[in-house]
Each structure stands twice: as C-alpha cells, then as structure tokens.
Amino acid sequence: MKFSEIIEKLGSSIVAHSLTTHSDSDPEIAGVAAIDEATPNTISYAESNKFAVLIGSTAASALILPSNEDLQAKAEARGIAWVSVRHPRLAFAQTIALYYHPFKPAPVIHHTAVIDPSAEIGENVAIGANVVIQTGAKIGAGVVIHPNVVIYPDVQIGDRTVLHANCSIQERTHIGADCVIHCGAVIGSEGFGFVPTREGWLKMEQSGYTVLEDGVEVGCNSAIDRPAVGETRIGRNTKIDNLVQIGHGVKVGEACAFASGCGIAGGTQIGNRVILAGQVGVANNAKMGDGSVASAKAGVHKDVPAGQTVSGYPAVEHKVYLKASAMYHRLYEMYLSIKQIKKHLGID
C-alpha cells in the first residue's frame, strides 16, 4: 500500500490536523518495523527527541512522528516520508493492524474436542483439538478456544473471548466478553487457604469463584485464584502480563495494567487505572488507590493514596525512594564519616 493510503486510513480517525507528507515522495510501504531494525519500504515511528539519532540512521521509507519540527526536519533531510500525529505510538498500532492479519482459527468444532452435552455453545465458536468442556459451561458467540484447553464445570465465557492453548478455567469462573486468556494461564483455581491446627494445615474449602469483566487479558502461565467465600474480581479492560499471581478474594478495578512477575496477596483491593511494574508484590493489608503506580520490584505493604507513585522495598513515595536509593551506595562512606566524627569529638 502507498504511504498516502496509510495516511488516509489514519486520518479518518485520530490523526491530528498537522497531518502532512513529504512533498516529493509517496513510497510503497510493504510492512511495519522498529525504527532501529527497519528496512527500505517499511514504516516506523518516533515519539520524542530521544529518537532523533535513530531518525538519522533508520532505513525506513516512512515515519510516524509527533508534532515536533526538529524531528520532521531530520526526516525531511534524509528523504523519509513522514506524517505527524498527536499520538505516534497509537497511530503505529493502527498501522500495524493495516498490515497484520492475526491467526484466528476457523469457527468450527474439532472432532476431538470433548464437550459435555449440558454445555451451551454459542454461534460461530471455534473449538480446537482436545479441548475439554465440562458440565453446565456456557460459551458465548464468536468465542475462540485453542487446542488442549480445559474448562471445568459451570464456567461462563462471554462473546468473542479467546482462550489460548493449554490454559485451564476452573469451576464457576465467569469470564466476560472480549477477554484474552493466554497459554497456560489458570483462572479460578483454589485460593491458598489453610488453617493451622495441631495436626498440621487444614484445608479451607474454596467455595467462591472468580470473575473477569469484559476486555480483561491474562498473560501466559498467570494464575487468578478463587476465594473461600465470595469472589475474586478483575475489572473491565484490566491487562495482566505473564506469570502474575492474583490471590483469593482480590478486587481489581478497571483499566489497570500489571507487568510480569507481580504478585497480589489474597484480599487486597486495587483501584482503577493502577499500574504495577514488573515483579511488584502487594501485601494483603494494602489498598492501592485509583491511578496509583508501583515501580518495578516494589514491596507494597501499606495503603497507597490515589495518584501516588511508590517505589522500593519497603515501598515509599517515589521521590523519597529516589533520594534514599541514591544514598544507598554511599552507606559505607556515611558509616565511616560517623565513626570519624565521633573519634574527632571523643564521644562514643
């Protein structure tokens, strides 16, 4: 497709009025690429002045740029066609979608799938080889279930949701519409609930269930437990990366994003639009307010007010952390200074 066609397609939706093209070129664009790996006849994008050097060296034939005249001039100077938009990464995502046709199985039920007669299966559902769907399950329209998925009894799956290979959906789980559960993830598993007794740990039955609202994604090999009573709930549009643990009875709000390796202890309450960077842990007596953020590897053990960013272990306000962690490598030097001062003063 010609570059001008891409512009036309982007322009109809979110492209800002600063939309322009390099006067002399309308290259044929064969695909999309990262700016530092681009080959001729691909399109890439830049977000800020950090990309300036890469614009100077990229082999891309076209670029999506922000409203930044320096970057535009740099592209122009190298004869790279460009378009300026308000949100280059968003426009790049839309451009990828023009070229990429994701793998989607045909809406047929493979003859090796084992489906209990009591299960209700919607229209246009794709069910892969060796999928197992047990009693009382309700599968919405347009759902895609990849091979070797196991669905326990009384599960509900909303329309157009995708379950990738080898994932397990345990009993009574409700998954909303337009969700994606990636390979190996487990939803609705038993919470880690044991009562100490003289004879050892006694299992507390986990009679509750897990709810994923619409548009939730759960990454590969992540696990979301169900509680002893009541529900574990993940709010609409929340995105969860690979290898994340969500404990029993956790309540997560809408449009959160949790990066890989996070763990949220049982019973924790997380607001809307909360962001957890990689390998964060949230203890079970902590509440995180709307729009709060925990930096990578933070150990959150007490309430985080709405809008606040916390870092470190134990997690403190980010600006406090920055100062404290900058001092960390000076700890020994500080120790020696104190010793020296005490000696100087003759005190102990």
Place this chain on the structure above:
Amino acid sequence: MKFSEIIEKLGSSIVAHSLTTHSDSDPEIAGVAAIDEATPNTISYAESNKFAVLIGSTAASALILPSNEDLQAKAEARGIAWVSVRHPRLAFAQTIALYYHPFKPAPVIHHTAVIDPSAEIGENVAIGANVVIQTGAKIGAGVVIHPNVVIYPDVQIGDRTVLHANCSIQERTHIGADCVIHCGAVIGSEGFGFVPTREGWLKMEQSGYTVLEDGVEVGCNSAIDRPAVGETRIGRNTKIDNLVQIGHGVKVGEACAFASGCGIAGGTQIGNRVILAGQVGVANNAKMGDGSVASAKAGVHKDVPAGQTVSGYPAVEHKVYLKASAMYHRLYEMYLSIKQIKKHLGID
C-alpha cells in the same frame, strides 16, 4: 439449615465450652460469606477486635466469634445470632464444608485417555479426557486425574491424590497419598544443571527424582525439579502456593507453607513448619531451621536459626529489619546531617 444445626455440628468436634447462642433467634442459614460481603441468611466469622466495625455493619444473620464479650455484645445488639469458639477461622472452615460440595469427577476412565498397558491403575480412579499415562506408572486407589494431565514413565501416585488439568508429572516422581497438584504445575522436571566448558554450557543429566510425601499441595504453574543424583523431597503436609520454584535436590520438611512467587535454589535445606511469605528467595548455601519464617520478598542468603523470623534483602532478623527499614526513607536526611556536621567541625 438452621443455625442451631450448625452449632450442633461444630460442637461435636472443636467448639469450646463457651458455646452459646443469641437467645431470641435461630435463623435459617443458606450459605457462608465474608463478613463485609454477607447478605441476610448467611453466616460469617470474626477473629479479633479488628472486626468490631464490620460486626456493626454486616448483613450476616449469624456470626462465629471468639471468646470476646465486646464482640459478642456488638452482635447481640444488632440481633445477630452468634456462637463463640476458640478458633473462629477453623470453625468457619468447618462451616464452609457443611455447605460446599466441591466438584469431584466420577470414578470413571474417559475413553480418550491414553494409558500404557504396563501402568497399574487402582480402584475407583477418575481419569479425565486426554490424560496420558506412560509406561510403568502406578496410580493409587481413589486418585482423581483431571483432563489433559501428562504422566511420564515410572511415576507413582498415592491414594486419593488429585492432579488438576494440564499438569505434568515427569519420570520417576513419587507423589504420596492425599496430595493435590494444581493446574499447570510440573513435578520432577530436570534440574537446571549445566557445567561451563570452553564450548559453552554442557548439560548435566538429571538422573535423580522428586518425592512429595503425603498431604502435600503444589499450586498452579509451580515447578519442582529433580536433581542430577539423589532426590528432591517435600515433607508431609507441606503446602506450596502458585508460581513457586523448588530447585533440584532441595529438602523441605513437614508442614511448611510457601506463598506464591517464592524460589528455593538447588540443594537448599528447609526444616519443618517453615513459612515463606510471597516472593521470597532462598539461596543455595542457606539452611532454614524448624519454625523459621521469611517475610515477603526477603532474600535469604545465609542460615536462619530455628524459630527466627527474617526480613529484607539481604535478610536480617525481623526486629533489625524493622528499625533499618524505618530509617530507609531518612537516608538522604542522614546524609545531609553528616555533611552539615563535618562542615560545622571543619573536617573532611
């Protein structure tokens, strides 16, 4: 069931002699609930004065309370029926079991299961769809194997053990009686054993095997490796949460509990009744004594004496950690103070 029936059933086992009921009520109890999510005609529980506010607002019709007259009076004042026991959470677990009937597949072997003729299968075993059981495996009586589980050769599974969907039990693993292996867990996998050579990493064959004693639980997507020689062993009644890694040759004692995200390096020795909170790491030169505890995210890199609680990274005694971590956010302030003192004294 009437509240009085619940009391009768609890009373026959562990309920203390302080068992009483609210004089005016014997409500019909339809189910169990968390105290802050309860609806009328449910029963919930409270453990301590922390719950006092919730007793003031819960909609539950009955409560399991400790021997705490304040809490009892609070419930009484709101017309909530109550029973007093020594261990409310234990009694609540027993009450859940009165209402909840966990999903348990019928003891039949699904026709799609692929079972090697050399495998020995006990009485009353449930084997789900697409389960694969390979040569020489021995499956005890009453075992439940959920769909899509793969059992490698020469595995032994004790009576009544449950293997959830999509888990993998590798060669020569011994699993005891009354164990539960949750979805996606892998038991007996190859230890991470490589020898550096001039040509790169050379694989050390992992000829050992993994043993889980009776009553062990292993959470979703956890992995317990086998060693190059000898065995990895998890003691009786030890409970392991989701996404936990147990390295090759680790020896874990009885009645331990490891929360989600923990990693135990190869060769480590862990005593009895050891508790690891979430995301703890234990290095391979560390031994943890009986009854020791590591707080969330602790990095244990040296021996922990029996009964000691350690916290932090590097892990130190908990009381030392509390003082040090409270100082962490004052590090910059301390640095400035030292600078000020030195200036004041004219030293450098």
Place this chain on the structure above:
Amino acid sequence: MKFSEIIEKLGSSIVAHSLTTHSDSDPEIAGVAAIDEATPNTISYAESNKFAVLIGSTAASALILPSNEDLQAKAEARGIAWVSVRHPRLAFAQTIALYYHPFKPAPVIHHTAVIDPSAEIGENVAIGANVVIQTGAKIGAGVVIHPNVVIYPDVQIGDRTVLHANCSIQERTHIGADCVIHCGAVIGSEGFGFVPTREGWLKMEQSGYTVLEDGVEVGCNSAIDRPAVGETRIGRNTKIDNLVQIGHGVKVGEACAFASGCGIAGGTQIGNRVILAGQVGVANNAKMGDGSVASAKAGVHKDVPAGQTVSGYPAVEHKVYLKASAMYHRLYEMYLSIKQIKKHLGID
C-alpha cells in the same frame, strides 16, 4: 562397571594427566550419588577443600577429586578409590551419563496426534499423544514432541529439539536445533503491548516472532514473548530456568544462563555469557554487556558494563553492594549516632 572402566572412559577425553587410582582397590561401581547421600558401590565427586569433611564421612566407594593432595590423602586414608581430574564437576557429569539412560520416546507418531496435512515432519520424529501441530509447521529430523504439546501455525523446529509435555509454541516461532523446551513453557506469545487511550488500553497487535537459536533450553512454565514488529531472539546455547519471563523484542546473546524467577522487560539487550541469578529483574532501558552478572534478586535499571557484577536493588557494583548491605542492619544505629552528635554539638 569397575572403577577402572570409568577412569578409562573419562581419560580418553578431558581427564588431566594427573589421573591416578588408589593402588589397592578397583571397586565395582553401581551408580552415581551426591557425596553426602552416597551408599557403598557408588561414585561421587568433590570440588574443593569445602568437601574435606564430607570425604571423611561419605560411604561412596570412589571419588572424583581435583588436583588437591590433601583431599586425595583423605580419600586414601579411608580406602576410597579416587581419580584426579582438572574439572571434577564436568567429569562427574560425564560419569552420570555412563549410568543414566534418559527417557526418550520411540520415534513414532501417536495415532491421537492431530497434525495438519500442510505440516512438514522430518525423519525419525517422536510425536506423543494429543499433540496438535497446525498449518505450515516444519518439524526437523529426530525431534521429540511429548504429549499434549500445541504448535501454532508456521512454527519451525530444528533437528533433535525436544518439546516437553503441555508446552505451547505460538505462531511463526523459529526454534533451532538441539533445543529443549520444558513442560508448560510458552514460546512466541503476544508481547504485553497496549496503548493508553481515553477509552482504556488499546491492544497493539504483536506481528513479530520469536527466534531461539541452536542449543537453547527454556525451563518449565517460562514465557518468551514476541514483539509488535521484528523479533525476540535468544542466542545459541543460552540456558533459561523455570518461571522466567522474557519480554517482547528482547535480544539475548549466546551462552547466557538465567536462573528461575528472572524477568527481562521488553526491548532489553543482553550480551553473551551473561549470568542472571534467581529472581533478577532487568528494566527495559538497561543493556547488559558481555560476561556481566546480576546477583540474586538484583533490580538492574541501567547499563551494566561488560564483565561487571552487579547486586542489590537498585543494582550497583557488587563490591559497593557488599559494603552497603553490610551497613544496612546498622542503619538505626547510624541514625542514633547522628542524633547524638548533633545534640553534643548543639546543632540542628
């Protein structure tokens, strides 16, 4: 096999010229064992003086020792046959291989495997029960695919590679020759790419793919994502342990080793022979140079020069970390000292 036969087999390859045997004994060796768990008629090994005590108590009939006369004399004194080599652990790995015959399925295709007619399957391939191989996949010669593995479309698997049970290989992934993918691992899954919009998170399609070069191992339940554009690449001979996350677009060099629980954020570049100990996190703006090392639980958030070892969170040079962390438990004491000095000086 007699001890002298073991020596003969080791000697033909890497055993140093210091090869000797105890003059009086040539025991029959029935198997291999760890030195502290050995029984009579087994062979074990020792690497350094740390093993001296164990040589004094082991029941092994033979030992592989380094060129260390003290250890040799200790073994001699107890009548233990021994051989001295330059690299005892390497020789022990080779000795294990003399005794251990790893489970390897016969090269047949199980009748329950579901293989798309467009897939190309090499010679002598073992394909287990319920394996699913989709359109356009190319499977090399001598490949072993254990039961319940799912291979998405257009995947390429090199010769002799082993895929363990329940793992998932997503679309367009290239896996080289002589790789091992352990149970439950997911390769080529969608990167965690979402663009914030007013309506919430918008999915950025992940049109790229993942490449594992020859000789790569990926541990149980680990996940290696593919990027929006371009490739994620793991270099030749790199070994990855269980429960490791490799983000979209990460480039990893050759002969690295990543221990369990590590997470590498999207876009990160890791050189050759880099070692990450357990639970390390590497942020996406960090590059790690050739031969660099991150200690357990390190949080790497900026570039690490070639050859450097970093530790701590935030990660700093290891020697700086050692001094700082040794001071950590003295933080409160330091705080009190500063207070005392200020009081003494009458300043505030």
